[in-house]
Amino acid sequence: MQDDSLTLIGPRLKSWREKRSMTLAELSETTGISSSTLSRLEAGKRAPNLELVIPIARALRLELDDIVPRATPDPRVTRTTKHVGKVQFETLSPESSPVxxxxxxxxxxxxxxxAVPDPKVHDGHEWLYILSGHLRLVIGEQEVVLxxxxxxxxxTRIPHWLSATGAGPVEMLSIFSKEGKRIHLRASPTTKSDTSAGN
Known part of the structure; x- marks a missing residue:
């Protein structure tokens, strides 16, 4: 636990004590910790430790997670690039994401x-948004250009196939289930300069 997190424990304890409508004297009587120690702890003048925090948490009917500030995770997504044939996939979501x-x-x-369509099927749904270029989408008996x-x-249980129209590359955002990920990304990670991986 970082020092800046420790300094927040005292004020949190005071806030919870006041929410419970409990005085320092009442908390002292319940925990066996002197009122002066409790006051110094709440003011940040006494370093918290488990011997102090645990009986206070019990008296205030709290879990330790209610008292100890949780670390805020880094929201940035680790980017990886994979190639399946000549199609490039760049991750925009964490591995733990449901989609x-x-x-x-x-x-x-x-x-x-x-290009000659070679439709595939698999469980799930797919959503896509075209950023640039023109995409040829064959789905069932339909063919559209986006x-x-x-x-x-x-x-995606309907036979489908995607390709550039031939007038330049296509960049798009694609969202699919983990089953869809397993189907689409069968190749190993490669560098962005390697576009020779096969399907």
């Missing part, structure tokens, strides 16, 4: 080459 969010980049198709600012959502 997985990625920035996905599809490469442009060679000039004059029209441009920047457009979004789509679909049941």
């Amino acid at each position: 997985q969010t990625y920035k996905v980049t599809f490469p442009a198709n060679p000039v004059g080459v029209v 441009g920047p600012g457009e979004a789509a959502e679909f049941d």
Whole structure:
């Protein structure tokens, strides 16, 4: 526990004591800790320790988590990049998230080459939002082209396939379940310069 966290324990104890409508004398009688020690502790003039905090917590009907400030976790997401074939996936959510969010980049198709759809199915739903470029989406019997600012959502149990239209790369945000993550990201992590990994 850091020193700055320790200094917050006394004021928290005072706040909880006052919420319980308990005087220092009453808390002293219940815990066996002198009123002067309790007063110094609440004012931050006495360093807290377990011998003091535990009986006070019991007297105030508190858990230690109510007294000891919890560390605020770093909200930043550790970024990793993976390639599945020539499609790049960059993580935008932590591994513990119930849904997985990625920035996905599809490469442009060679000039004059029209990709042949190879639809796949798997459990879950997928939501996507186009950041740049134009995405060719084949789902079931439908085929649509999505441009920047457009979004789509679909049941991934329906055969589906995605690709750039050929007029340049596509960047999009994609959100899917952990099952979807398992299906989509079958390749090992690679460096951003390595785009030779196979499906």
